[in-house]
Amino acid sequence: MLVAPHVSAAARTLSPPAGVHRCPPGRPFHTYEAAPAFAREPREELFLLAVGNFVSQQTFYESARGRDDRYARLVGQLAVEDPVWTAGLLRWLRTEGNMRTASLVGAATYVRARLTAGACDGPSNRSVIDSVLQRADEPGELLAHWTSAYGRRVPQPVKRGIADAVRRLYSSRALLKYDTASRAFRLGDVLNLVHAAPDPQKPWQDALFRYALDRRHHPDQALVPASDRLLTAHQALLAVPADERRAVVTGPDGAERLASAGMTWEALAGWLHGPMDAAVWEAVIPSMGPMALVRNLRNFDEAGVSDEVAAQVAARIADPAEVARSRQFPFRYLAAHRHAPSPRWSAPLEQALGHSLANVPALPGRTLILVDRSDSMFWDTVSERSKLRRADAAAVFGAALAMRAEHADLVEFGSSNAVVRFQAGEPVLEVLKRFHSLGGTETAKAVRTHYRGHDRVLIVTDEQASHHCGCHGPTEPVPSETPVYTWNLAGYQPAHAPAGPYRHTFGGLTDTAFRLIGLIEAGRAARWPWTTGPA
Template identity: 25%
Template sequence: MKFETTNKERRLIMKFNLQSSAVQQTVNHEGAKAFVMNPAMQLYTAIVTWSLNDSFYEKNHQRLHRIHTLVSQTDPLFVAKLAVYARQKMYMRSAPLVLLTELAKVHSGDNLVARATRKVIARADEITEMLACYQLLNRRSGIKKLNRLSKQLQKGLSDAFNNFDEYQFAKYNRSDAAIKLRDALFLVHPKAKDEAQQAVFNKIAANKLDTPFTWETELSALGQLSFPDETTKRQAFKNKWEELIDSGKLGYMALLRNLRNFLEMEISHPHLQKVCATLASAEKVAKAKQFPFRYLAAYREIAQMAAQLPGPTDGSGYVGQVLDTLEKAVMQSAASVRGFDENTKVLLACDVSGSMQVPVSPNSKILLYDIGLMLAMLLQSRCKNVRIGMFGDTWKTISVPHNNILANVQEFYRREGEVGYATNGYLVIKDLLDRRILMDKVMLFTDCQLWNSQNGTQHIHSLWIRYKRKVAPDAKLYLFDLKGYGQSPVQLIQDDVYLLAGWSDKIFAILDAMENGRQALAEINAIEF
């Protein structure tokens, strides 16, 4: 269903677009000069850089409170569009639910929340997750308390029930969840679109959904069996993995996550080739919509396995092929990045400071500065005339090949200690100014908590102004905000300073919009309601 925008809503967007992005001066978490963004810009950066994980400078409850405040200060239409954008373009799941819950608290009188909810709910389990989020953020306990659910949220969830079939409901029907599909069904009272859908609803109500065929259920069933010895058990699991690969029912993410299992179980080379062909397929990569850092996590897992288990019978002989496949896959994910030609001089600077060395989620081994490195290497692979480097206490450039995105990240990861762990991003601009190096695009991948650890007076804001005046009057500065604390180290009201935020390769669609004269939030505002 297409979201139509009313004339009134269009006028609100136009009014919003005229607001300055960062005007009021403040200080960041390091006590350095910074500039406050307007509420909409703050909300955008906070949402697309949030994994519901405590950050270096901010705890989850603090960000929840900040989002609650920002939603109340921001145009409701923009909030709704941001929720849809975060789910559909940035592949986020929890943050859009928080946005909708907060929007439902402050907005009523039309069907905006219902329309946005229909767009955000992309998986069957998100129906119950939406209810759990609403319950938590409204401080309600027990299913009965949810009877006072927002009417428009209820309408959106009711409509969302008709987007899924029995297999999808059964796949995500968690018996240990606080709010189950059956609870949600009785709470939102969906109206079936046809008799077949009503039959599915009846099965949900009776707790009689058919057990779905998934790789998890298949392996779980096999694990319940008794085997005479470990060799027989290992062979059974190897056969099961090969059977699952042949079935075509292993999804892209499942293949990516189980690469180590495939190698350790020594699946046949023809089966491994099937896996590699799927992972490297341009069509499959585009459809899978993976965060780029997922490929990095898989790459590190395989490299680690090879280091820990050297030997002729552990599948390590195929490690090189698998690593090459992951490089091909991530190159496919970079194919949509427009990049810059040989006439455009680009500098990419990665923040590897201490505040960037926090996990992106509680169970992840990927750190925030890995995200910056991944995004920088994706862009580097698409630029013809590019330099790349990292900053901490000091700043240095490092030369790496164009086509080895994941290996390049690993090279920077190995060398990050060479520059220390402060956040002296000003040194990037100072170096360009001191050596009078002409650049067209200067891009910093950072949490934007930049300062001068030498207690000096030099600041990136004043240095950029001097660089523009003395060396490169047409240069543009891009800040890739990876944590969304709501501040910028440089004023964004200048037409040569831009801020982007997010962890997905889709962030480069906003970069492309900026290059064509559109604002940072143009991609969000372009979503049709």
Template identity: 30%
Template sequence: MRFNSFFSRKSAPTVNHEGAAAFTLTPQIELYAAVATAALSDQFYEKADTRLQRLRELVARNEPTFVAQLAVYARESLNLRSVPLVLCVELARLHRGDNLVSRLVARVVQRPDEITELLAFYAQANGRVGTKILNRLSKQLQKGLALSFNRFDGYQLAKYDRSGAVRLRDALFLVHPNPKDAAQQALFDQLVRGELPTPYTWETELSAAGQQAYADPTERAAAVARTWEALIASGKLGYMALLRNLRNILEANVSAEAMTQVCATLADRTAVARSKQLPFRFLAAFREVKALSGGPVASVLAALEDAIAHSAANLRGFGAETRVVVACDVSGSMQQPISPRSKVLLYDVSLVLGMLLQSRCQNVVAGMFGSKWKRISLARGPVLRNVEEFYRREGEVGYSTNGHLVVQDLRQRREVVDKVMIFTDVQLWNSNGDGGTIAQEWAAYRRSVAPNARLYLFDLAGHGATPLQVRPEMGVALIAGWSDKIFDVLTALDNGGSALIEIAKVTL
């Protein structure tokens, strides 16, 4: 399929959440954007229940095969966990007649706790409460979950056998997986009896160290430090656990040898690739560590800079011959946590992705916009330090969403660029009252200054409308999500493809 065929030729006019003129998206593009940015929590413009209801409606408007491909793409390429399970449940409600759903579930469920999470959402989506929570489960969901059970060993089952609306034991009784052999049957029996061996994890080890009785608090602190050192030396502390516990490790005053190993692991290219961390998680760790003082802190910060650079190792960037503008939205609606428990804002995601791209471009103008658009000159390379510099200065541009000023500035300077990259929640509006829009500015810029320029909207919120028509002949493209994988879509666009073509490559 060609790029053009994915977009309606005449997008219907609408308004965005700020009441500004906007354009609708095709059901495929809207579902892709909603899924790629779904935290399933309250956002500035959209409550979690509203987003969930819109996802359900969009699933019904799309072909089942596309929904299944998108679920796999979200799980395996974007490294999202919850929203692919939502797509599985919604597809099971609507689709019958083949084994598409069972194959999808077996593909998407990659951890035992995703079995129970899927069943809990299934109960919620179908209004099941009390003793009826697991009644009348879709046969295709049941078959897919049974296949998933066969994939997990005793360590995985024990690690993720947690309390909740649905326990793994309940799921086992519900889906009746056929054990592969006698050893797996024994595991299932242990799960039913609650006799799976306690797994060796960093949580259990630290808990054991902290629960011992010590006469002196310094003895307890020393025991915790020794436990961290043992975990680090064992290689069994996963990359995500390491990233999230850097502050705890530093405050435990582990040995210099242990800290050297921590930094080596953080900065290891292979470990970073295998961890599949979303780029903003490196920023969250960077901020936690930066708040501390002491000898190892500088080394850890440097290791985190190396790590985020490795996380986008496949980002090709652009050479000196390609003129690029990177514009980051720092408006009020971007000052929203991506989830209730996160300190990371949509604004942070905008800056991290923008600075990753800036670090790979040789001829680049970077800046931020709110009420004003401001260019900021930064060294190419230190992604996290550049993010922090933007963060320090965001109040300099105000908190409206005047994204049209980015293009207006180029037009007034008569500055020819090849690519304009805007990282935003796409709820652009004009607070100046002069009627100017990004659609008008873009058309004028291409007509009078740079007819071959291309505009890329990096949608970080997925609210379902855009401030100008997403059409190739107008030089406008939409990319959605928080993952470094958005840059794979950018490469595909430059080669005549699209996000939907990348999704269509998924084999089921």
């Protein structure tokens, strides 16, 4: 089954048609805290839900089942009504948006809805399936989701899209990493079901595919292709007697042998049948990726990794090129900072967090930044696999943006509100210590209290304003020609304010979002991130 991804929500400015947000006539529409709310146009609602939601995630105001059902309903509706837009959204979610589960579940829902409706216009179902599969374990995960949701019969467009992805993604290294007994669909199962032919440009794939099938269905007879150096080296390493393995790993060429055999740190622990002590970690650290390093900092400390090796780890963590390549959210580094108590990681994690915010603009003029610190922001985490609260993720972005602006007033709000003081150039993690938990969500009161003719207003929130707000929403005190940017972190259905030429809503939190402020204020037309035409 699909699990919540290590990935990120993505951000995007939304400009739905005028009049889309409104106090609906007839049936009243409210936020979850009883304030008058504004209905979203379906594309906007789906976008915000997709980038602000991890599949099967319980939230403060909405159950996991309710959110999943709403996501499926919106994808199914728009797959038929606007297939080009929806296919673009799903492709972008998995690539630039880096939202793995939402894109895979969405692609299955898209194809199911279009097959049921008999729709033939727009992008092919096959191409949509192929577009969301970006990692070698995902063909099997999509099949596992499809069979659990819709039954064992898999339609041809799904099979063909998966076969296209298999030719792109299956390699020897992928087989070692992802072809494990814990998978509902192993690589051989996928090949057996979709009948993918090897890529003519990859002559080695024929032997690899046959080995994957034998490894799954006839393990006693499976022979590693003699021409495959990685699999051959891996097989030789596995053949080392159990009582000699630790000596091999910690020997002078241990790190090289592990790397050449494609041995991951996860597999290494089981292969050794023993503890991952400092010497073992030091052998595998050179072949670990940057985020694997970040997730294991506490383990390095507990094992007693040397200061010399720790310095090498710290240098990689803080390397701006590595940070850019990892495409991680800034709050991943905040979570690591809180999880790894050793002071030797504080500086590199702070540097990495700074690098991950490299695209935050230095906004000119005066900016009011409001960060929601209400109860619901503390109840919800950024994903089910993270302990980091949305309140902290919001504070990271608010503080970073304020510190980059020409002149900013940074405010935390809930049932009360207060200015958060900061110094230019001080670490973002230090500024975070000055935020508090503030109860309810009285957004309008915070705006009225602190808006003093600023050039723009930015609100980072889940939009669930309390009933103290009027029908025109918490942004009413701000002149209509002054831009107000709202970051919706949760993807809830009700909007706290109406849309308009100077009112923009973003979904999720990444540094990508901040670049759009400059584009909007420069007068460029707002666009969906996967299109070149207007939204």
